[in-house]
Amino acid sequence: MGDADRAAIRPDRGSDMKLLxxxxxxxxxxxxxxxxGDILPEVSEITHVADGDKGEEEAKSGDYPAVILDLQMPGRNGVEAARTIWAAHPETRILFWSNYADEAYLRGITTIVPETSAYGYVLKTTSANRLGLALRAVLIEGQIMVDREINRYHQRATTPRSTLTESEFSVLVDLALGLTDKLIADRRAMSLRSVQNRLLSLYxxxxxxxxxxxxNKRTRAVNRALLTRMLNVETLIAAERELGPWYAKKLARSE
Amino acid sequence: MGDADRAAIRPDRGSDMKLLxxxxxxxxxxxxxxxxGDILPEVSEITHVADGDKGEEEAKSGDYPAVILDLQMPGRNGVEAARTIWAAHPETRILFWSNYADEAYLRGITTIVPETSAYGYVLKTTSANRLGLALRAVLIEGQIMVDREINRYHQRATTPRSTLTESEFSVLVDLALGLTDKLIADRRAMSLRSVQNRLLSLYxxxxxxxxxxxxNKRTRAVNRALLTRMLNVETLIAAERELGPWYAKKLARSE
DNA sequence: AAACCTTTTGCGGGTTCCCGCAAATTAGCT
DNA sequence: AGCTAATTTGCGGGAACCCGCAAAAGGTTT
Structure with missing residues (x-):
């Protein structure tokens, strides 16, 4: 019976897989x-939509086992779309593909991917071979696959820049949102001095x-983060949307 | 004889126009x-290169009357490529096309376009009709043409945000580069208080x-500028390259 | 030339930021 | 529990930033 369930949810190599x-x-x-069409004969039905909102809708109603998601889109961000898709269907396998090798995207994805699923991240400039490999590995086999070009940003650099911890990254985002030290301390529930310590290690x-x-260390840090693609504008837009409600509530609380 | 010259430089509707x-x-x-190929029968020879550096080289040696230039490219920025192309051949007509409607690009272009030339700026999402129109208007007729979507950013906004003056924009760039007030004053040759005045109006x-x-007004301003597409990362990269030599010279001077 | 407007500059002080120092707290290990 | 390393927190002070106020310097109009 468990097998029947799994088969229903994950039609592995049947031959009637729906793809979005x-x-x-x-x-x-x-x-x-x-x-x-060439590489995945398992796919029987392909649906194509042109922006993130429509993608979320379609995924919600359509119950797709496999989705291919562009990261740069007008309106809703690819990472955000993935979040809502995974919230409704945690087993969905998603292959992201992107124009850029932005560490920020990868970080966004890895923090929201559910245990039960698989994902991939390939560049649009990748070869047809590698793309085909990724399609098969992620959508059919349920593997996790990240283009080597993207991980490269972690290691190489002009100088051996180390990768940020999760907490450092969150204060970086807050910094780039334009929050003041005190506000960050409020939001992340820590003391003012601790925020400044984080900033210190960030710098x-x-x-x-x-x-x-x-x-000016503050703005220079944002600049460096943007130019090294640790941060990108899309994640800032997303972060702003999260900040909004919290800030409104805080204002109400203090008055 | 003037006619002969013009014909040589601008082979208007001959039927042997080279295009890059x-x-x-x-x-x-x-x-x-x-x-x-469909729309411009005047074009007899099309050369295609895949990045900005190669484009500059090819344009320098090839002497093309017309160029189509992508704005987002790995390596050299589209606006920078245009600058060097125009430096060598000021009469070259360039059609820019871009994924995004960034005010920053438009500002960069309009400040470097020579009097003798023509340019256009269209989005990649534009219709085939409008693209054809722009191709003909800019490359053949030498008109200036900017997609309506791009200028839209100037006017509309949630509140009537006014457009920046040239001097305000330059301090915005310096701000986003992470310069300190004093450094900006140095660079732009004005007093510290004047810089702060500019920042005031920026805010x-x-x-x-x-x-x-x-x-924090400093970082918040950068954030707003990025999210409203007044500024983008590509222009920051370009600005950084200009800053580098100046800053090195300043260090040498002070020691 | 006089009146007027805009921009620039200096001064002063309130605020935030940056960070060294040292105590307190927490986390990790035997 | 007990010891050690790492992190967090408070305090304090120097530097940078933000900006009101008012005088000085250019630029325009009448």
Whole structure:
């Protein structure tokens, strides 16, 4: 009986797999439809929508076992779309593909991916071979696969920049949102001095110190994070949406 | 004789126009090649290169009267490529096309376009009709054409945000680079208080004031500018390259 | 030239930020 | 429990930032 359940939820190599493609660029979309047709004979039905909101809707009603999701889209961000899709269907396998190798996206994805699922992250510039491999590995076999180009950002750098911890990353986001030290302390529930300690280690890791020291560390840190693709504008938009309600509540509380 | 000169430099509707396409995305590139073939019979020879550096080289040696330039490219930025192309051949007509409607790009272009030339800015999501129109208007007729979607960012907004002056924009860039007030004053050759005045008006125009006042104005301003697409990461990269030499010289001077 | 407007500059002080120092708390290990 | 390393927190002070106020310097109009 457990097998029957699993079969229903994960029609592995049946031959009637439904696939949802969410991609706003029509050329990439048609290329992807074509490639899937060639490489994945298991797929019997392909649905294509052109933006994140429609993708969420379709995924909610359609109950797709496999989704291909563009990360850069007008309106809803790819990572956010994935979050709501996974909230409704935690077993959905999602292959992200993106124009850029942004560490920020990868971080966003890895923090929301459920245990029961699989995901992949490939670049749009990747070869047809690697794309086919990823399609099969992630959507059919349920593996996790991340393009080597993306992880590269972690290691290599002009100097051995170490990767940020989760807590450092969250204060980085708050910093880039324009919050003040006190506000960050409030939001993350810690003391003012601790926030400043986090900032201190942030400044070190982003190498804000060793530039002659004449910079404004606050804005320089944001600058470094953006240019090294640790942070991107899309994640800032998403973070702003999370900040809004909290800040409104805080204002109400204090009055 | 003047006519002969003009004909040599601007082979208007001869039927042997050379065209250079600089575009890293192969799907968009092949689509563009196809479209040009359909719409511009005047073009006898199309060259396609996949990144900005190669584009600059090719344009320098090839002497193209018309160029199509992607704005988002790995390596050299589209606006920078245009600058060097125009430096060598000021009469070159360039059609920019982009994924995004960023005010920052438009500002960058309008400040470097020579009097003798023409340019256009269209979005990749634009209809084939409008694209064809722009191709003809800019590359053949030498008109200036900007997609309506892009100018929209100037006017509409949640509140009537006014557009920045040139001087305000330059301090915004310096701010986003992480410079300190004093450094900006140095760089732009004005007093410290003047810099702060500029920042003041920046804060007003970016509406940093009317948010409860609990924000760090410096980073919040950068945040607003990024989210409203007044500024983008590509222009920051370009600005950083300009800053580098100046800052090195300043360090040498002070020691 | 006089009146007027805009921009620039200096001064002063209130606030926030940056960070060294040391005590307190927590986490990890035997 | 007991010991050690790491993290958190408070305190304090120097630097940078934010900005009101008012004088000085340019630029325009009449």
């Amino acid at each position: 493609i969410v991609e706003d660029d029509q050329f990439h979309a048609s290329f992807m439809v074509e490639t899937v 070190q890791k982003l190498e804000v110190d060793d530039e002659g020291g004449a910079f | 396409i600089v575009e890293d995305d192969q799907f968009h590139a092949s689509f563009m090649v196809e479209t040009v 007003q125009k970016l509406e940093v004031d009317d948010e409860g006042g609990a924000f």
